[in-house]
Amino acid sequence: MRRYAYMLLTLVLISMNLPHFVQAQASREDILFVSDYEGNREIYAIRPDGSNLRRLTYDPAEDVSPAWSPDKTRIAFASRRSGDFDIYVMDSNGGNVRQVTRNMGRVSSPTWSPDGRRIAFISDRTGSSEIFIISVDGGTPQQVTRSTISNRSRVLTPAWSPDGGRIAYSSDRGSGILTIHVVDLRGRKLYEYLSLSESDEAVSPSWSGDGRLAFAVNSDGFADIITIDFSNDDLQLIMTLPNKQVQSLSWSPDSQQLVYITRSQGQSDMAIIDVSSQGITQLPSYQSTVMDVSWGALPLMAPIRADTGGGNSRGSDSGGSGGDVVSVRTPPPLNQRRAAPPGAVRLNNGRGMGNGARQDNGNFQVENYCADLWHDDVNWYCG
Template sequence: MIISEQKILILISFTLSIFILSCSSNSINEDIVYSANKNGNIDIYKITLKDFEVTRLTTNEGIDTQPRWSNNKSKIAFLSKRNSDWSLYIMDKDGESEKPLISKMGDIEDYSWCPKSEKIAVQINDGISRWISIVNVEDEQINHLTQKSENATLGGWSPDGEWLLFSIEGDIDNPGIRKKNPAGVDEVMVTSGKDSNANWSPDGKWIAFNRLTEDGSNDLYLHNINENQSQNIAPDDYDENFLTWSKESKLLFTSVKEGNTEIYKFDPKNNNETRLTNNRVEDNYPVWNDSGKLILFRSMNDGDYDLYYMEKSGENQQRITNTSYEIVDADW
């Protein structure tokens, strides 16, 4: 059978179109978990970018918020206030097998999954003191990393999970960021100052953190681990928040230096800053996806917060949710 050249070109074009569409669909075939305040009750939901199907994962009358995927995407942790205290809960990716990991020890204020997803670091406040503990996901065993008297705040894990960053506020003479081996006893001073929100880059070369300055602003600093030096990369009178690294060690943060909260990207390799959003409303809570190609964020574009995503360049911004209720926070 003889196939004409025109038919061959049509067949090639059709096959190429299917391939491109397939690649495009796979690039955003991801699940996003978020908490939303619907009718005065904050619960956790999941939305799939492939078909925008929404699934409600929690249904209790308490407050469920700050959902975060484990790094292997098998579990979702979240904070819940179902009685007098904030507790740490965990559930499967579909909302099944929900259980508390830490409760009745005080308020769980913050938490961080370790890179291998088998442990979670938590920041606990009993109303008098604040400290850091590590909980094993499998057997729920709890080990304290810091003493209550130190008034510690949680930072991030090293890429290999061997170290955990935290800040000390209780030591007036030596405030700053420290790293400690949760499996051992070694503790190392990393920075000296009124520093917080320490976040380790995936390549292990940098630590991003906030430093409280004399004018009362939280400036954004980068600590070069190899050179043991810290640099102020945003020396202004405004707060930089929501520090988060991409897989390629590009840093996202928000700032109000242009009049309202916008999202920025910083590349420590070439010391280059790029503004990613530009409008008259609040844009915040930026989160990289696993590939480092897309950024999830929250925007008050029409009077209440909804979810959007964009490419790492800030281009091709797409709306994910269009609701009459407020999106509180999200992760993917």
């Protein structure tokens, strides 16, 4: 029954007329992405309705991982212009390009602090992929995550929270299974929000302006897009994509929509889903490979709750600066979990989507495995 959701989706197709590229300034509502349409990976901008496609970078080197600044006047990106990948910043029209990182090995995935003064990014300078923070004007980077020699981790696609206090990212913590983590920059605590089976990978976290975290779970044969609302610890399945894998996703500036890029059988596609109505707008890919989307939620005016609810702590040898790993909340005993009522929909078909199911008392299951996940339009149930 997990396929029930996308029967309700409304599909809006955008015409596939071939583009005429002009170099022009990207506007605040534009979606940034990477395409190899003209042979080289370059950064483009497009309107949410699929119109007014513009090319922003013109360099022989690859330009990838674009990220809007909070005020939508600048774009950070990764490029091989110096020989290896480094972080660069340019104006929204593609001009005034300046290099930010130097001698950091291979870097990727820049994400802005809400005040626009710092950039977090991934670097392999230490021998494993780790998160660093650097001033937008350059300088000495600060390392945020650390892996021990015996437990090197993959760390992917950091996303800075709109209150400035946390960075979400995807990591396997040396286990080979990619899950979603959030490091609290104030207390250097590391929170793990979703544990998965060996065939699943949680990728591409993205914060909304109102403090929700969206991410994708790629499984064998389909992908789920999920959100967590930290104001009430609510986990929501937004949509299931059959026969696809999500490569990248990003919130809209008004936190009402998500743009996402999928891959299937060597083909990539880009689309927008309205989180409330479930309506889908298909964006043109022009028969090219598209990747690394950035739409950009505007920063939150008031801080979101920094304490996600405690839970059991355990020592970490690969967390943020050696801090503790803290589960989101301690789950109730197995014999206290309420069975799903008649009419509830089984969401994960017995695959063990597990950690993250909301219980009646508002707690999350983190330490224990949840074989079945059900939803009745009001509550989540773990079987």
